[in-house]
Amino acid sequence: MPPLPPPLSVSSLPDPPLFDLAAVQAGDEGTFQALFDALYGPLLRYAQSYLDEPAAAEDLVQEAFVRLWDRRASLPADVTLSAYLYKTVRNLALNVRRDRATRERLLEDPAAQEGAATPAAVPQPDAEVEGEDLGGRLTGYLADLPPRQREAIQLSRFEGLTHHEVAVAMGCSPRTVNNHLVAALSTLRRRLSEAGSLVAAVAWWLT
Known part of the structure; x- marks a missing residue:
């Protein structure tokens, strides 16, 4: 993995008029699209400074936009959209790095790997039915x-x-x-x- 970059200080920067918080909160897809078009590239480069896999960085940036859209109605009135996205990307990237480090440590230490292993749960009938129902819904x-x-x-x-x-x-x-x-x-x-x-x-x- 690449070395951990320093945090990016963007929280104090105001969003330009293009990034209209009220419009995004109201579900304006045009404004959200403009936000996506303007920040996808910079956010992808930011994610790649944490991760050395382009596909993982793409998924991470996509997830940041999905989270913003899903949570748009509950965003604080003083939030800066660009700062929110950069912070989300950073947190997600740190989670990925942490998970990878844990997996690598387990692979390097067989004793730790054995201790971390847990037996798989035996599926219960109700769980199987619920899984089938979810599969059908999906x-x-x-x-x-x-x-x-x-x-x-x-x-x-x-x-x-x-x-x-x-x-x-x-x-x-x-x-x-x-x-x-x-x-x-x-x-x-x-x-x-x-x-x-x-x-x-x-x-x-x-x-």
Whole structure:
């Protein structure tokens, strides 16, 4: 992993008029798109200063935008959108680095790895039924997505393609792929949450 960069001091910088907090809080997709277009590149470079895997950095920046959109209604009135995004990217990147360091330590120390191992839980009938129900819901929610969003999700999440590979497959730019993924993930999370499957939705995103 690259050396840990110093924190970026952006919290005191005001957002330009382009980043209208009230419009984002109200769910204005045009303003959110403008925010995405303006900050995706800088945020990606910032994420790459923490992570040495381009695909991981792309996913991390995408997750930051998804979190902003999902939590837009509860944002404080004095929040700076750019600072919020940079802080989210930094926190997510630190989590990734921490998890990787833990895995590397376990791999280097067989005794620690053995001590950390826990037996897999035996699935219970109710859990199996719930899992089947969630799978059915997810399949239905995926089918309800706009075709391009559904294609992006399937290629990225189920086929394991990088954003660049998805862009080539779909005949569009990587930025357009990210737009589709942000919108699709936000919709899927909302619908799973409304169905009472928030924990499962988060688990699905992290896998």
